[in-house]
Amino acid sequence: MRIDVLTLFPEYLAPLELSLIGKARREGIVDLHVHQLRDFTHDRHRTVDDTPLGGGAGMVMKPEPWAEAFAAVQAAGRAELGEQARPLVVFPNPAGAPFAQATAQEWSGRDWIVFACGRYEGIDERVYEHLADGGVEVALASLGDYVLNGGEVAVLAITEAIVRLVPGVVGNAESLVEESHSEGLLEYPLYTRPASWTDPDGTLREAPEILLSGDHGRIAAWRREQSLARTAQRRPDLLEASERRGDAGAVTKP
Numbered sequence: 676m677r678i679d680v681l682t683l684f685p686e687y688l689a690p691l692e693l694s695l696i697g698k699a700r701r702e703g704i705v706d707l708h709v710h711q712l713r714d715f716t717h718d719r720h721r722t723v724d725d726t727p728l729g730g731g732a733g734m735v736m737k738p739e740p741w742a743e744a745f746a747a748v749q750a751a752g753r754a755e756l757g758e759q760a761r762p763l764v765v766f767p768n769p770a771g772a773p774f775a776q777a778t779a780q781e782w783s784g785r786d787w788i789v790f791a792c793g794r795y796e797g798i799d800e801r802v803y804e805h806l807a808d809g810g811v812e813v814a815l816a817s818l819g820d821y822v823l824n825g826g827e828v829a830v831l832a833i834t835e836a837i838v839r840l841v842p843g844v845v846g847n848a849e850s851l852v853e854e855s856h857s858e859g860l861l862e863y864p865l866y867t868r869p870a871s872w873t874d875p876d877g878t879l880r881e882a883p884e885i886l887l888s889g890d891h892g893r894i895a896a897w898r899r900e901q902s903l904a905r906t907a908q909r910r911p912d913l914l915e916a917s918e919r920r921g922d923a924g925a926v927t928k929p
C-alpha cells in the first residue's frame with residue numbers, strides 16, 4: 676500500500692515511522708511519502724491561505740497549491756504503481772462521514788491512499804470539485820464531532836487503524852478478529868494471570884471461574900454474552916446497527 680500525505684507540518688507524521696507502521700514500512704508492506712504543501716507555492720512567502728471570500732473569521736486554504744500538489748503526487752504515484760493506478764483521496768474533516776472500523780477494513784484493501792491535511796478554517800471548496808471532476812475518488816472522513824486544528828492527528832489515527840489490518844503487519848492476525856468493533860460489538864472483558872489477585876487496597880479480585888474451566892465452548896458463549904451486554908449498556912446504537920444488518924447471531928428484540 677502506498678500512502679501519500681500532503682501537510683503543512685510533515686514532522687507531525689513522524690510517529691508513523693515508529694512501531695507497527697515503521698515495521699510495515701521496513702518490510703515494504705507500506706510505502707509512506709510525506710509532502711510539504713508549501714513546496715507547491717511560488718511566492719516569496721510560500722502563501723497557502725487567504726481571508727474568506729464573503730468575510731468571516733479565520734483563513735481559508737487557497738486552491739492553487741492543492742491542485743499543484745495533487746498533480747505532483749498523482750504523477751509520482753503512477754510512476755511507482757503504474758499509469759492506471761488511481762488513489763483514494765481522504766480529507767480528514769469534521770464535516771465528513773464518520774470513520775469507523777468498517778471504513779478501516781474497506782480502506783485496508785486499497786493500493787494507494789492520499790491524505791490531505793486541512794488547516795485553518797478549511798480548504799477552498801473548488802479543490803474538492805476539481806478532484807471530483809477529474810475522476811478522483813474523494814472521501815471526507817470525520818473522527819468525531821469535534822474540531823482539531825488540522826488533519827494531521829486524524830491522519831495518524833486513520834493510518835494506524837487501516838495499516839494494522841493490512842495482511843502481514845500485525846504478527847498474530849488472530850488478534851484482529853476478536854477486538855472491539857471488529858464484529859460491530861464491543862469486546863468482552865479481558866483477564867490474564869494471576870487468576871486470583873489481592874489489590875493494593877487488600878481487596879481480593881478473582882477472574883471469572885469459567886475462564887479457568889478449559890471448556891472453550893462455554894467460554895466462547897460467555898464472551899459473546901458479555902460483548903452483547905456491554906454493547907447494550909455502553910453503545911446501544913451499535914447493537915441496533917448490528918440488528919439492522921442482521922449480523923450472524925445478532926440478538927433480535929424479544
Ligand SMILES: COc1cccc(COC(=O)c2cn[nH]c2)c1
Pocket residue numbers: 766767768769792793794795796797798816817818819820821822823824825826827829
Ligand atoms: C478540511 O479542513 C480542516 C480544517 C480544520 C481541521 C481539519 C481536520 O479535521 C478535523 O478537525 C476533524 C476530523 N474529524 N474530526 C475532526 C480539517
